[in-house]
Amino acid sequence: MIDSSVALDQVRRSLTIAKKDLRIYYAKGPVVIFGILMPTFLFLAFSIGRQMPVNLLIPGLLGMAVFFTATAVSPVVVPWETQARTLERLASCPVAVWTILLGDMLASVIFGAAISLVAILIGLFSGANIQYPFILAIGVILAALCFSSMALIFSFPATSSPATIMMLSSLIKFPLVFVSGVFMPVGELPAWAKVIASLSPLTYFTEVTRYCIGGTSHYPLSVSLLLLLMFTILFWGAAVILHKRTLPKRL
Secondary structure, eight states, rough: OOHHHHHHHHHHHHHHHHHHHHHISSSSHHHHHHHHHHHHHHHHHHHOOOOOOOOHHHHHHHHHHHHHHHHSSSHHHHHHEEEEEEEEHHTTOOOOHHHHHHHHHHHHHHHHHHHHHHHHHHHHHHHHOOOOHHHHHHHHHHHHHHHHHHHHHHHHHSSOOOHHHHHHHHHHHHHHHHTTTSSSSSSGSSOOOOOHHHHHHHHHHHHHHHHHHHSOOOOOHHHHHHHHHHHHHHHHHHHHHHHHHHHHHHH
């Protein structure tokens, strides 16, 4: 049983790591621009020329914004620090593996939630009506936690090459976008596509945003939120286990 004071102290150290990550890795012009432009261009490429109500389009944009920003940098933080030999110094401190990962995840959550405000503002200026803002805020935070914990799994291979991890991450992320009901409501997908979409956490966040903006969703709101939480726990547990195995090989 972990002592509560020890756990609290580790959480404080995670916050310090998150602050370091935000300053070094996230507070860069190219990172911010990528986080905004990538989902926006994908959204425009799909939506231009299609006569779709804004309440159907904005949930997809918001889903992609949170997904891409929460998974943009966290997969390569560990390889970068391995390459720069700063991971050795961090690991020599009195911190647990989960403490390091929690700090990396929190930085991604903060970044993803902040960039999501851009998509929300675009929606508001486009005429979208957010019917349940409090639920939407909960959904954004939960989705950012889910996606950033998933991104930590991508970085578990014991390599110091960020390019290798980025390639692995892209091979998973981009196909996931196109099977997650982002561009088309899940209810309008064929049966086989619904089965595939149900395996993606991005599907459930998009359903939450559709409910909060349009008032309807294919899955019940409680189911979508619960599954996002379950995916988060699953990804976080897998990330901690995998990094515990590979961290000694990095040092």
